Each structure stands twice: as C-alpha cells, then as structure tokens.
Amino acid sequence: MSTVFAQGPRTTARREGGAPPPRRRGLVERIFGETPSAWLYIAPAVVIIVGLAIVPVFWSLLLSFQDKDPIAETTSWAGLDNYRELLDDDAFRGAVEHTLVYTGLFVPLSILGGLGLALLLNKRVRFIGIYRTLAFVPVIVSATVQGVLFSVIFDDQIGIANGLLDKLGLGPQPFFSDGRQALLLLVLAGLWAGTSCISFCAVIFLAALQDIPRELTEAASIDGARSWGTFKAVTAPALLPVTVFLLLWQTVQGIQLFDLVYGSTAGGPGDSTVVVVYFIYRSIRESAYGIGAAASYLVVGGLVVVALLAWGGRKLAARRAGAGAGAAA
Amino acid sequence: MTTLRRKLPFDPWHLALLPATLLLAAPLLWMVLASFMTSEQLYRFPPTIIPSSLHLDGYDYLFGNTEVGTWFLNSLIVSGVCVVANVLFCSMAGYAFARMRFRGSGVMLTIMLATLVIPFQLTLIPTFIIMENLGLIDTLGALIVPSLVTPFGVFLLRQFFLALPPELEEAAYMDGCSRWKILWTIVLPLARPALATVAVVTFLLTWNDVSWPAIAISSDGNNTLPLGVASFRSRSEQQPSAIMAANVIATLPVLLAFLAAQKTFVRSIASGAVKG
Numbered sequence: 310m311s312t313v314f315a316q317g318p319r320t321t322a323r324r325e326g327g328a329p330p331p332r333r334r335g336l337v338e339r340i341f342g343e344t345p346s347a348w349l350y351i352a353p354a355v356v357i358i359v360g361l362a363i364v365p366v367f368w369s370l371l372l373s374f375q376d377k378d379p380i381a382e383t384t385s386w387a388g389l390d391n392y393r394e395l396l397d398d399d400a401f402r403g404a405v406e407h408t409l410v411y412t413g414l415f416v417p418l419s420i421l422g423g424l425g426l427a428l429l430l431n432k433r434v435r436f437i438g439i440y441r442t443l444a445f446v447p448v449i450v451s452a453t454v455q456g457v458l459f460s461v462i463f464d465d466q467i468g469i470a471n472g473l474l475d476k477l478g479l480g481p482q483p484f485f486s487d488g489r490q491a492l493l494l495l496v497l498a499g500l501w502a503g504t505s506c507i508s509f510c511a512v513i514f515l516a517a518l519q520d521i522p523r524e525l526t527e528a529a530s531i532d533g534a535r536s537w538g539t540f541k542a543v544t545a546p547a548l549l550p551v552t553v554f555l556l557l558w559q560t561v562q563g564i565q566l567f568d569l570v571y572g573s574t575a576g577g578p579g580d581s582t583v584v585v586v587y588f589i590y591r592s593i594r595e596s597a598y599g600i601g602a603a604a605s606y607l608v609v610g611g612l613v614v615v616a617l618l619a620w621g622g623r624k625l626a627a628r629r630a631g632a633g634a635g636a637a638a
Numbered sequence: 639m640t641t642l643r644r645k646l647p648f649d650p651w652h653l654a655l656l657p658a659t660l661l662l663a664a665p666l667l668w669m670v671l672a673s674f675m676t677s678e679q680l681y682r683f684p685p686t687i688i689p690s691s692l693h694l695d696g697y698d699y700l701f702g703n704t705e706v707g708t709w710f711l712n713s714l715i716v717s718g719v720c721v722v723a724n725v726l727f728c729s730m731a732g733y734a735f736a737r738m739r740f741r742g743s744g745v746m747l748t749i750m751l752a753t754l755v756i757p758f759q760l761t762l763i764p765t766f767i768i769m770e771n772l773g774l775i776d777t778l779g780a781l782i783v784p785s786l787v788t789p790f791g792v793f794l795l796r797q798f799f800l801a802l803p804p805e806l807e808e809a810a811y812m813d814g815c816s817r818w819k820i821l822w823t824i825v826l827p828l829a830r831p832a833l834a835t836v837a838v839v840t841f842l843l844t845w846n847d848v849s850w851p852a853i854a855i856s857s858d859g860n861n862t863l864p865l866g867v868a869s870f871r872s873r874s875e876q877q878p879s880a881i882m883a884a885n886v887i888a889t890l891p892v893l894l895a896f897l898a899a900q901k902t903f904v905r906s907i908a909s910g911a912v913k914g
Contacts, residue, residue: 346817350734351746353727357787362753365764372763429658434649442897443659445904446666449892451846453864454885457871458669461878467681469668501665504846508662509907516908557755565758567849572868586759586849593853598763605759612757 373603377596391603401604403580404588407492408608411584412563414496420555422500423510424548430511431518441515447502448509456572459498460485488581491574495582498569505562510555517551518544564608666889673697673882680878696879703874706887708859709866716781716862717844723786724840725833731787732795733821737807747796750789758849766853780854781862785844791836794909798832799825835906838899842907845892863888 348355376387395401430441447455463470463484471481485491500507521544529539567586570576576583576591583591585608592601672680674692700706734740735747765784766775774780802825810820826833851865861869867884874880896903 344738344740347734347738347740347743350730350738354731354750354787354789354792355746357727357784358750358753358789358792361765361768361784362756362761362789363749365761365768366756368764368767369760369762426658426662429651429655432649432651432655434651434655436652437655440655440659441904442900443663445900446893446896447662448907449842449846449896449903450666450889451848451864451892453846453848453868454888455665457867457881457885458665460871461672461881462665462668464878467878469672501662504842512904512907516905561755561757565849567852568847568864571848571852572864572871575872586762589759589762590849590853593763593766598767602763605757605762609757609760 427514452568728791736799
C-alpha cells in the first residue's frame with residue numbers, strides 16, 4: 310500500500326487534462342513523463358485489487374505463524390506450530406490427498422476431452438450451431454447446482470443412475486455413500502459442467518482452432534498429409550499455447566475445488582471428500598485462522614515448488630537441446 | 639470414411655456429434671424433467687426416466703417452504719452491482735493503463751497481472767477478517783466489495799483500448815474535450831463488445847460463485863441462489879423434485895442469457911484464455 314500512496318503528491322501537481330495526449334508528447338510531458346491524474350482512474354482498481362488480493366497474500370503468511378484464541382481474542386506467535394500440527398493432522402493429509410487425486414484425474418481428462426470435443430465441433434457439417442449450443446450449455450451451470458444435481462442422479466437409493474444400471478441388468482452401486490466412488494463422481498461432475506469442465510476446455514480449443522487459417526490445413530492435405538499428419542504438423546503446434554494455458558488454469562481450478570463438494574457431499578461420507586479449500590472453510594468456521602492460513606500456504610507453496618521444478622527442468626532440457634544443436638552446427 | 643459417406647444420407651460426423659453433445663446436455667435436460675415430477679415418481683425403483691405426467695409439486699414445495707424469492711433477489715443485487723461496477727471501474731483503469739503515462743503504471747500493471755494467478759485460498763482468510771472489521775460479514779456487501787473490480791476486466795479493456803486508433807481521441811482532445819469526456823463519449827461507445835465481455839464474465843462468476851458466499855454468509859435471508867439451493871438440499875433430502883426445481887431456478891437466468899447472446903458468451907469465455 311505504501312508504495313502506492315508514496316506517489317500521492319504527484320496527483321496534485323497537475324490537473325486532469327493538463328497534459329497533451331500521450332502519442333504527441335510536448336516539452337512539459339517529456340520532462341515529467343506522466344499524467345498524474347491517471348491515478349484517479351485506477352484508484353478503485355488499486356484499492357480493491359491491492360487491498361483484497363495483494364495485502365491478504367502477505368497477511369495470510371503472517372497469520373499462518375500466529376495462533377488466535379477465539380474466546381480470549383488474543384493472538385500469540387506460534388512459529389511453525391501450525392505447520393507442524395497440520396503435517397501431523399490426518400484430516401489435512403487426507404484433504405491434500407483428495408485434492409491431488411481430483412486434480413490429477415480432472416486436469417488431463419478435461420483437457421483431452423475438451424480437445425476431442427473441440428475437434429468434433431470444428432467440423433463443417435449441418436446443424437453444427439445446435440451441436441455447439443448443446444455442448445456449451447454446461448459451462449454456464451454453477452458447480453454447486455452441478456453438485457446438487459449429481460448427488461440426486463447418483464443417489465444410491467433413488468438415483469436415476471442406479472435405475473439405468475438396473476435396466477442394463479447390472480447391480481446397484483453405492484455411489485456417493487462410498488468414499489472412493491464419491492471422489493470419482495466429483496471428478497465426473499467437474500468434467501461434466503461448471504466453469505472449468507470439458508465444455509469450457511472445448512470453447513478455448515475451438516477458439517484457437519478457428520484462428521488457424523483454413524489454407525494451412527488445406528495446403529497440408531493437398532501436400533498429401535493424412536488427417537493425423539495434418540493434426541501433428543499444423544493443428545497441434547497451433548494449439549500448444551492454449552494447451553499450456555489450460556494446464557495451468559485447470560490445475561489452479563482443481564486445487565481450488567470447493568463448490569462441487571459443497572453442493573454434493575459436504576466432505577462426506579466420513580471425511581472422504583474433504584478437499585483443501587473445504588478444510589480451510591471448516592477452519593474459518595471454527596475461527597482457526599492460523600491453521601487455515603498455514604494450510605493454504607502449504608498447498609500453494611507445494612504447487613509453486615512443483616511449478617518451479619517443472620519450469621527449471623524445461624529450461625535445462627531446452628539448454629541441453631540448444632547446446633546439442635550448437636555442437637551439431 | 640469415403641465408403642461410409644457414400645452409404646449414409648448424412649455426414650458421418652453426425653454419428654459422433656449427436657451422442658457426444660446429447661450426453662453433455664443430458665444431466666441438465668433430466669434436471670428440468672425431474673423438477674416437474676412428483677416425489678413418488680422419483681422415488682419409484684427403478685426411478686422414472688421419462689415421466690408419464692408432469693406436475694408442479696416441486697415448485698409448490700419450494701416456494702411454500704423456502705425464501706427462494708429472496709435468494710433470487712439477493713443474487714440479482716450482487717450480480718447487478720458487480721456487473722455495473724466492473725464495467726465502470728475496469729474501463730477507467732484500463733483506459734488509464736492504455737492511454738496515460740504515469741509513474742508507477744508499469745509496477746501497478748505487473749501487480750494486477752500477478753493477482754490473476756493467485757489461488758483463491760491464499761487471500762481467503764484475510765479477506766474474511768477485513769470484511770468482518772468492515773462489519774460486512776453476513777451481508778450482501780461482503781459478496782459485492784471483493785468483486786467490484788476484476789484484474790481480468792482491467793486487462794481485457796486495456797488490450798481493447800490499445801487496439802483502438804488514437805486519432806479520434808487526439809482530435810477530440812485538440813478541441814478541448816477532457817479525458818473523462820473522451821472516455822465516455824468516444825472510447826466507451828467503441829468498446830461495446832469488450833464491455834459486453836466484461837459484463838458477461840462478471841455476471842457468470844458472481845451468479846455462480848459459492849466458495850466465498852458460503853464463508854461470508856450465514857443467515858438464510860442473505861443467501862444467494864446457489865447457496866440457498868445447496869442449503870435447501872442438505873435440509874430436505876426427501877424432496878428431490880423441489881431440489882431440482884431450485885436447481886432449475888438457479889440456472890434459468892444464466893441459461894436464458896446464454897441462449898439470447900450465445901456468441902457473446904462463447905467469445906467472452908474464450909477471450910479470457912486465448913487473449914488473456
């Protein structure tokens with residue numbers, strides 16, 4: 310915050326509109342090089358984004374080293390106690406495990422499914438508009454509604470899923486009353502609808518597919534490339550940037566999973582579908598802020614380490630490849 | 639492929655497209671159907687897939703036993719205020735970042751970019767404490783304030799403004815038009831597609847969000863629609879058709895908006911990723 314307002318006095322230096330437009334800089338602007346009134350334009354954004362995103366990130370870190378007594382309302386320095394407590398806590402370890410299982414299944418499946426769906430929806434056939442509408446509708450469904458919907462469809466007593474299994478002559482499944490199946494059903498529900506589902510990935514891939522000039526794919530097929538060849542030579546490289554984006558995005562969405570759980574299992578049966586954000590939610594409800602903050606830092610810290618390792622590995626591989634190419638030349 | 643194409647009166651891709659898209663839409667279609675069934679129809683084993691008759695029992699129960707009208711209004715207020723605020727504040731900030739030179743612009747832009755990738759759980763607890771100190775916990779204000787401005791909107795509009803030709807603005811400037819007036823009378827009317835995207839994304843995110851409302855709201859009368867639906871489900875497991883009716887009502891506004899402006903929706907969702 311202080312760095313923001315350290316610029317404050319400048320805003321009084323000149324009135325709005327006192328400077329010529331940025332493209333044609335006059336002498337005054339070349340000396341001062343700025344339009345101080347701009348700070349008035351960005352002030353609401355700065356207050357909200359710095360105040361409720363940047364400040365909390367550091368505050369969380371501070372909180373994670375503190376212990377707050379909810380009754381006496383006193384705060385004491387706890388050092389690494391919260392972290393130690395969490396590492397010994399089976400509920401937290403379970404939450405991390407469930408989050409990793411969910412994310413590990415959800416990210417690749419949603420991206421592959423989205424890619425397949427996008428390739429289908431990119432075909433030039435009749436009624437493609439209707440197909441696209443049907444395929445895109447799940448994106449706008451709230452994850453909570455989706456959770457509620459799936460918990461009714463896959464209810465072990467009255468669910469239509471068991472009804473269908475019965476029609477197929479198969480035995481009923483416990484579904485949401487079984488911990489392991491419940492977690493897999495959450496993955497299925499997450500893939501099916503919500504702001505990060507298969508359809509969402511398909512929207513992104515389709516937009517990227519449509520940015521590929523038709524001439525490029527046509528040229529490739531005229532040159533005798535079969536459809537797989539065209540895909541490998543033209544389509545796949547063009548989709549690489551969005552795929553990287555989706556990997557990052559879907560992973561962040563995966564570790565933030567909450568709405569689906571809240572709408573369907575509420576962490577149950579037992580604690581078998583408690584995920585990290587649900588764990589933090591419960592610690593806020595119990596006013597255990599220190600534990601909750603430490604939990605978020607453990608998870609995000611872990612992810613950052615993984616991301617850095619992956620990035621470092623890629624850099625290293627690229628350098629090796631570069632060195633190899635250099636040696637060959 | 640070619641032999642198949644000759645035999646069929648239609649493109650063989652329909653054979654993949656039709657089942658795939660129907661499968662994706664199936665849970666939603668069933669949700670609508672189930673909301674018009676009675677609990678008896680749903681409780682029968684094996685459960686009914688296509689009902690023989692339609693009923694309004696679920697809706698009757700829902701409206702008679704819950705504050706669904708209040709939830710709906712709450713959602714409308716939260717989403718409405720956030721959409722208007724985002725369009726306004728993101729335009730202002732985006733315009734400043736695109737067209738004005740000022741000390742600290744680079745730093746502020748980088749800071750905002752960084753917040754795009756901060757996972758939500760890191761900011762959760764301090765945000766809760768801040769809202770508590772502002773006396774906003776368990777009010778709609780707690781849901782509105784953190785979503786007044788989104789970094790996504792600022793970036794999207796900045797990119798859009800940068801792509802506009804500056805000549806028009808310069809001419810207006812020479813004629814003595816203030817920057818504020820230029821923004822309102824020249825830039826924003828040109829930016830309608832980008833503003834629509836910001837509005838759609840803000841509406842979708844605020845209407846559907848439950849993570850933060852679940853933490854910030856505790857009394858039934860302050861529930862948003864999805865939050866109310868979830869709490870209703872956990873309270874009345876015996877009323878599946880009423881639960882489905884609640885689901886339908888929570889989805890309907892977004893669904894109607896989507897069907898009315900599908901192109902804008904799809905472009906908005908894609909713009910977040912491809913250009914963002």
